Amino acid sequence: MIKHPAFIVEPWSVRECRLHMDVLAQTESVFALSNGHVGLRGNLDEGEPHGLPGTYLNSVYELRPLSHAETAYGYPESGQTVVNVTNGKLIRLLVDDEPFDVRYGTLHEHERILDLRAGTLTRKVHWTSPTKGEIRLTSTRLVSFTHRAVAAIRYEVEPVDHPVKAVVQSELVANETLPESGSDPRAAAALENPLVLEENLPAADGVAVMVHITRASRLRVAAGMWHDVDGPENTQVDAGGREHVSRVTIATFLEPGQRLRLTKLFAYGWSAQRSRPAMHDQVVAALAAARLAGWDGLCAEQRRFLDDFWEGADVEVEGDTEVQQAVRFGLFHLLQAGCRAEQRPIPGKGLTGSGYDGHVFWDTEAFVLPVLTYTHPQPAADVLTWRKSILPLAERRAAQFGLEGAAFPWRTINGEACSAYWPAGAAAFHINADIADAVTRYVDATGDVAFERDIGLPLLVATARLWRSLGHHDVDGRFHIDGVTGPDEYSAIADDNVYTNLMAQRNLRAAAEVIIRHPDRAEQLGVTLEDAAIWRNIATAIFIPYDEHLGVHSQSEGFTRHAVWDFAATKPDQYPLLLHFPYFDLYRKQVVKQADLVLAMHTCGDAFTSEQKARNFAYYEALTVRDSSLSACTQAVLAAEVGQLELAHDYLGEAALVDLRDLQHNTRDGVHMASLAGAWIALVDGFGGMRAGGGRIQFAPRLPSGITRLSFRLRYRGRLLQVDITQSTTTYHLLEGPPLPLAHHGEEFTLDEHPATRQNPPPPTPGPRIRQPPGREPTPRRPEIG
Numbered sequence: 001m002i003k004h005p006a007f008i009v010e011p012w013s014v015r016e017c018r019l020h021m022d023v024l025a026q027t028e029s030v031f032a033l034s035n036g037h038v039g040l041r042g043n044l045d046e047g048e049p050h051g052l053p054g055t056y057l058n059s060v061y062e063l064r065p066l067s068h069a070e071t072a073y074g075y076p077e078s079g080q081t082v083v084n085v086t087n088g089k090l091i092r093l094l095v096d097d098e099p100f101d102v103r104y105g106t107l108h109e110h111e112r113i114l115d116l117r118a119g120t121l122t123r124k125v126h127w128t129s130p131t132k133g134e135i136r137l138t139s140t141r142l143v144s145f146t147h148r149a150v151a152a153i154r155y156e157v158e159p160v161d162h163p164v165k166a167v168v169q170s171e172l173v174a175n176e177t178l179p180e181s182g183s184d185p186r187a188a189a190a191l192e193n194p195l196v197l198e199e200n201l202p203a204a205d206g207v208a209v210m211v212h213i214t215r216a217s218r219l220r221v222a223a224g225m226w227h228d229v230d231g232p233e234n235t236q237v238d239a240g241g242r243e244h245v246s247r248v249t250i251a252t253f254l255e256p257g258q259r260l261r262l263t264k265l266f267a268y269g270w271s272a273q274r275s276r277p278a279m280h281d282q283v284v285a286a287l288a289a290a291r292l293a294g295w296d297g298l299c300a301e302q303r304r305f306l307d308d309f310w311e312g313a314d315v316e317v318e319g320d321t322e323v324q325q326a327v328r329f330g331l332f333h334l335l336q337a338g339c340r341a342e343q344r345p346i347p348g349k350g351l352t353g354s355g356y357d358g359h360v361f362w363d364t365e366a367f368v369l370p371v372l373t374y375t376h377p378q379p380a381a382d383v384l385t386w387r388k389s390i391l392p393l394a395e396r397r398a399a400q401f402g403l404e405g406a407a408f409p410w411r412t413i414n415g416e417a418c419s420a421y422w423p424a425g426a427a428a429f430h431i432n433a434d435i436a437d438a439v440t441r442y443v444d445a446t447g448d449v450a451f452e453r454d455i456g457l458p459l460l461v462a463t464a465r466l467w468r469s470l471g472h473h474d475v476d477g478r479f480h481i482d483g484v485t486g487p488d489e490y491s492a493i494a495d496d497n498v499y500t501n502l503m504a505q506r507n508l509r510a511a512a513e514v515i516i517r518h519p520d521r522a523e524q525l526g527v528t529l530e531d532a533a534i535w536r537n538i539a540t541a542i543f544i545p546y547d548e549h550l551g552v553h554s555q556s557e558g559f560t561r562h563a564v565w566d567f568a569a570t571k572p573d574q575y576p577l578l579l580h581f582p583y584f585d586l587y588r589k590q591v592v593k594q595a596d597l598v599l600a601m602h603t604c605g606d607a608f609t610s611e612q613k614a615r616n617f618a619y620y621e622a623l624t625v626r627d628s629s630l631s632a633c634t635q636a637v638l639a640a641e642v643g644q645l646e647l648a649h650d651y652l653g654e655a656a657l658v659d660l661r662d663l664q665h666n667t668r669d670g671v672h673m674a675s676l677a678g679a680w681i682a683l684v685d686g687f688g689g690m691r692a693g694g695g696r697i698q699f700a701p702r703l704p705s706g707i708t709r710l711s712f713r714l715r716y717r718g719r720l721l722q723v724d725i726t727q728s729t730t731t732y733h734l735l736e737g738p739p740l741p742l743a744h745h746g747e748e749f750t751l752d753e754h755p756a757t758r759q760n761p762p763p764p765t766p767g768p769r770i771r772q773p774p775g776r777e778p779t780p781r782r783p784e785i786g
Helices: 021-030 278-311 321-338 363-375 378-388 391-398 430-446 449-470 500-516 521-526 529-541 583-587 598-602 610-621 632-640 646-658 673-687
Strands: 013-016 039-040 056-057 061-065 078-082 091-095 106-115 120-128 136-143 150-159 164-171 196-202 209-214 220-230 236-242 247-254 260-271 317-320 691-693 697-700 711-714 719-724 729-736 740-744 749-750 756-759
Touching: 013 521, 021 056, 021 164, 021 220, 021 673, 039 136, 039 209, 056 078, 056 691, 078 363, 091 150, 106 740, 120 449, 136 164, 136 278, 136 610, 150 164, 150 247, 150 278, 164 260, 164 691, 196 247, 209 236, 209 646, 220 247, 247 260, 260 278, 278 321, 278 363, 278 673, 278 711, 317 321, 317 673, 321 363, 321 378, 321 673, 363 378, 363 430, 378 391, 378 430, 391 449, 391 749, 430 449, 430 500, 430 598, 449 521, 449 749, 500 521, 500 598, 583 610, 598 610, 598 632, 632 646, 673 711, 729 740, 749 756
Parallel strands: 697 740
Antiparallel strands: 013 106, 039 056, 061 078, 091 164, 106 120, 120 136, 136 150, 150 260, 164 247, 196 209, 196 236, 209 220, 220 260, 236 247, 317 711, 691 697, 711 719, 719 729, 729 756, 740 749
């Protein structure tokens, strides 16, 4: 039986009151701390036991050969895997010569608290050693949002009733042994000793520094640590190290009432170009700045940063306390993944684990960036700036395919394609439109004209050029995009995937518009108004498959004539299907891994009538098994739109609790960033009915019976807006900025400093009865009593 972690449901924290060894790896992901540059898994301070050790730097990877059953033109030769870099979290403790280890002695108390407002992970332990030495231990850990390279730990030991001899060993350790990843393709490849030592200088003048370089990718990584020791007068401090270990040892005798307090600051840096001395000096400087702030200063800065974030991003949910906790947990992890990424990507697992080898997917642009764009937009700009930086690689990839423009990789770390799964790795061209859509959304939400000109326009032009060369006109003038893989990876190499075609259509139109707004910049890129006219004509001619007999859109041409998967004969333990059935069988059946056409109805809602949305939703619900964590939030949004509010609430719960309950059974490899973003999307786009574009923002709020009030804040065009929704009314508040044109269920008005309250109309009459594949129904959410 697979178990999931048990956390106390609280609005502003995630609390574990007992240490559960069988879910240790999952809690390490949940309790991970990051700032988008440095990521620390929530491993125990002493390092053992562990599920998966992990310390990550954004975009630090190692190359490894990719094996193919048969080589072919265009296949990538090298894979990329995130590196577990030098571990600075380690603080080992000996009590009367007995190592502190939760597996031995008596563990009276063990509590861990992730504080979503303080930005810290606190651990409280009461332990008696096998030799009867009894101590209390408190550690508090943070990864700084204000010091990009810095993490810190406050570590305190005190005896309970009798004197103890305490020895603390604080370490930097590289090339930790990692557990085998098994056969799950979602896990990472195991790297053995990826770091080559260049320098190990023990704590001279209190600062220890280690510098390594990766064997194949040749990335130089530096780590440094400094300590402040506060203990009795007899406390001794020594430093040493060899090979891949640097250690500071503190020894003291503690009487009852006395305490040993250690403050550890550690810092990281990496570069593909800078020298060893430069990297050494970089981490020493980062530590100097952190020492200037001090522990109290770092904590105060962390709290102020988060106060500012929550002011523009908080979501309040009354009636479902689990979702309330989960949506804030998700927003916190999204902030951690991106706030200091600074022109680097946001991987699918952030920096919380090595799942998917640390790769970034289309998930970032399609799910994570929409949330950040409306709550904390700078990371969205940074990610898209990174996409612009890898544009030459994407153009080279397109040329390899014989195409114009850019073909961004389905999954990558450094911008090069690195997936051996060619049906998606080569054919998931929709990622180009997802990037373009993220550009358009960011510019619309922020009004950042300089960004549009310098970053957005080159991306829009390159992706538009791709669609023109990838597709073709038939004899009737319709434009087709054939042989592609859409979001649903159980249907590959298909013709006219509706999601891909509609998103390409939006891409082409957006590119045409931006050329007109920036003709001088367009001229520099060799683009003319004639190109814009051609792109608009292609967009108008794009073919969208529709099954007249069934009265629904076909996910791709011919999809609805395939045989339906035999769901009744599929056992519960055979999900996810990709681990138990050959792709050949999946590709030729009507079975959907994740909502594909339904996602098209969310992102391109104007392309469908209300009746079509209801019929399409009902049809594809019966085929969608949600083997992807990306699916539930999209199904929640469309369920809410077509009036299936209780079902939408069920899907919201699944998206929000994916990691707190380990619903996909792989949280051990890192949290699911897109699904965590999906909790916000389900609430704001689903129950809030928010849609934005073209300088307009509109809402169509409706709540399920289990949520009595929903309130959220978001940023749009220099305004800070708060929306308060109850079962009967919605009140709009403009907290910052000039008056804002809004629409409420189609009623347009201008919001100024005076709150505006509107009645919520009754939801539309639900369409056909909704059924899911047997055994794949979402767990119902129950209204709370009392």
